[in-house]
Amino acid sequence: MQRIEIWQQIANKSAMTRTLKKTVAMVGMMGAGKTAVGKAVAAQLGVPFLDSDAEIERAANMTIPEIFERDGEPFFREKEAQVINRLLEADPCILSTGGGAFLAERNRLAMSTKGVSVWLNADIDVLWSRVKHKDTRPLLKTANPLETLTNIYNARIPVYRLADITVDSLSDISIEDMASRVIDALSARPDIIEDTNG
Numbered sequence: 154m155q156r157i158e159i160w161q162q163i164a165n166k167s168a169m170t171r172t173l174k175k176t177v178a179m180v181g182m183m184g185a186g187k188t189a190v191g192k193a194v195a196a197q198l199g200v201p202f203l204d205s206d207a208e209i210e211r212a213a214n215m216t217i218p219e220i221f222e223r224d225g226e227p228f229f230r231e232k233e234a235q236v237i238n239r240l241l242e243a244d245p246c247i248l249s250t251g252g253g254a255f256l257a258e259r260n261r262l263a264m265s266t267k268g269v270s271v272w273l274n275a276d277i278d279v280l281w282s283r284v285k286h287k288d289t290r291p292l293l294k295t296a297n298p299l300e301t302l303t304n305i306y307n308a309r310i311p312v313y314r315l316a317d318i319t320v321d322s323l324s325d326i327s328i329e330d331m332a333s334r335v336i337d338a339l340s341a342r343p344d345i346i347e348d349t350n351g
Contacts, residue, residue, distance in 0.1 A: 172347045173200050173245040176268035177339065178237070180255040181313060182306055184283035185273040185322045186331060187249040193332035195247040198346075204249045208236045217251075234260055241267040252305075256312050265317055269345050271335060272316035277306050279324045318342075 177194070179187040188204060195202035206217055209232050213220055220229050233254055240248055241263055248268070254260050255270065264270040281299055295301040318338050322331065339345045 170349050171198055171336075171340070172349060173198050174345055174347055176241050176243070176245050176248050177335075177345070178241070178248045178250055178264040178268050178270045179273060180250055180264070180270050180316055181252065181273040181322070182275060182280050182309065183252040183302075184280040185252075185275040186283075186328070187273055189328050190273060190322070190331045190335060191247045191249040193328050194335050197332055197336060198247070201244070201246040202249070203240055203246050205233060205237050205240065205254060206249075206251050208240065209233060212236065230257060233257075234263075238263050238267075252309070255316070256309065261312075261315060269318065269339070269342070270316040271318045271320060271338070272313045273322040273331075273335075274313065274319055275322035275324075277303055279322065280306065282324070 179191045179194075181187055191204075192202045209220070209229070210216055213232065215223070217229070220232070230253070233251060234257060237248070237250060237254060237260055240246070245268075250260075250264075255264070255272075261270065281302060284302065285298070320331075320335050320338050326334075336346070340348065
């Protein structure tokens with residue numbers, strides 16, 4: 154009898170359909186896993202994955218480093234805000250945002266009113282291990298990139314804490330498991346994910 158109940162629970166769970174009701178904006182430091190985890194969350198929920206940086210590059214027909222170099226950071230931040238706002242008004246999706254996007258109050262407000270912000274909270278050692286071999290991070294093109302990263306981290310943490318939901322980004326679990334942790338956190342909010350029987 155007990156075995157039948159367990160199989161019934163599994164069958165019921167697999168018959169459940171999860172509907173994403175608003176866009177989930179992944180926020181956090183460079184290297185926190187916003188893109189990798191975001192793609193896995195989108196795949197598990199069956200919704201599109203978008204990256205605000207990629208959308209900016211597509212619109213400008215330039216890379217982020219090229220935009221920084223040619224037009225400067227203030228110009229980039231203005232374009233970033235426009236793109237994030239546009240994407241939040243589209244159909245619900247998982248949206249990965251650049252590390253600095255959440256620092257702007259207008260972006261935080263847009264994410265919380267039109268969607269929901271999820272902070273992937275990774276410690277400095279995890280972040281450094283993920284970004285130290287990449288040369289695509291304009292903000293780390295300094296004489297001491299680890300010190301720069303640490304300073305950025307310390308300055309941004311109080312702002313990231315303002316996110317609607319926090320999920321710790323751990324180095325010793327898989328991307329799929331991290332995605333499941335994010336979905337579990339989202340599922341606690343019926344205004345974000347609705348479970349219905351299929």
